[in-house]
Amino acid sequence: MSTTSSPDLTKDTSGTPEIQVRGLHKSFGDNEVLRGIDLEVGSGEVVCVIGPSGSGKSTLLRCVNLLEEPTKGQVFVGGTEVTHPDVDIDAVRRRIGMVFQQFNLFPHLTVTENLTLPQRRVLGRDKEAASKVAAENLRRVGLSEKADAYPASLSGGQQQRVAIARALAMGPQVMLFDEPTSALDPELVGDVLAVMRMLADEGMTMMVVTHEMTFAREVADRVVFMDAGVIVEDGTPAQVIGNPTHERTRHFLSRLLDPAMADVEEDSAP
């Protein structure tokens, strides 16, 4: 808990929230994945979204930067309504960094080019300025020595750190993480989480869909538990993970924290 011991000093949660979601619905055909989500993420706040697969947590995240078009409801980022039909979505996305489960680095570009191309094409930075920002962000994620490597030659954990650096190089106000460690071998998870922890400490506003309960407990300011397209519980990690009030949350956590035990319980039931 040391990292979140003094949130009131470093984080300004009094002003308008960085992310605001109001009455959000999303359907894929007949399948209603989100069924009325209301959520706020304050400036500098770290919110972890947990829940069983198919609960809609990734869809919620993808609605924030409009990778998915919401069926109903509003999303505001930094005071701008991103769901407004007239909004310049490319301009909004420049302020929102996103990290994917599958890294999605550009395989035909080197690590440095992965970081510089978006800066040059989207922000119009010249080559020199972009390279400087790229080098600085590679240093932050501890991968300066891989600057000239191609993504395929990196481990999954290194690729994901490059992906984080690529998002950071755009200077985002908000970072979205969509299960950033789920595709990694267990021994590579730690390096990625360390980078995310560093960002949280620096006061980055973060929304993280994750199954890493230790990370959520130690780094998050708030934990949101979702199930079947609605938010079931929303509170501090101590409340939601440590002392859940809903049966669904308890069931999910018991299966996640000790899947073997949960199976045994079910199997041995008469």
Added chain:
Amino acid sequence: MSGTDTKLQPRRSGLTRRQKRAVSRGVQYAVFVAALIALGVTADWEQLQNQFAQVDLAERMFPDIITLALKNTVLYTVSGFVFGLALGVVVALMRLSSVGPYRWLAGIYIEIFRGLPALLIFIFVGVAVPLAFPGTEIPGGTYGKVALALGLVAAAYMAETIRAGIQAVPKGQMEAARSLGFSHARAMVSIVIPQAFRIVIPPLTNELVLLFKDSSLVLFLGVTLEERELSKFGRDLASETANSTPILVAGLCYLLVTIPLGFVVRRLEAKAGEATK
């Protein structure tokens, strides 16, 4: 030894499987050789040699067949390929568009130009276009016409290849680019299409070989002496001399280019196969 006895029992003919295979292969070779001999014996070699292997006549074709005819063949092919590639990319993108009419137009284009013989398209370009737009010249003269005709045919095939290549690029690439603030068009040009092209280089090279051969259809556009390519050059000389040797030499010139290109395609395919492992 009783175990091996039962194993050996089905071998009624007294041959192992390997021996049987050797016998059957031997029979195949024998049939092949017999056919060759039969052809060699029955063919009129003197006639063939008179018609196709007049060395002095072949010598007369050089250096023009290289400096003029092969050069023109290459020029026609390359100009057709470049135009076809540009049009093919556009048609492929239309085919993938979210706008219905674009998709339908692209589909109709592909069906028509894939379904028609290239010969008819050459005649169409040579006859119908000047009729439809009297007074206007296709820029580049014969080269422009060939580029147009070959390109129209090639674009239909290449569009489908390029579309498949674009669809083979993982969806996450577009999503990552969009999440960084790229517009859809920018993401296509900077991120998706470069990766798609890596995938489609071998099939596009194959298309180049096909175009190289189809360039012989220039014949039907009516060309000046200076604009003749391999087939026309060979045929003209053949009718002039009443001898077919020039045809054979022209054919060898095609192989001079298509065989190395085929080799390149196989190398590229092997490399692409390795990369996806």
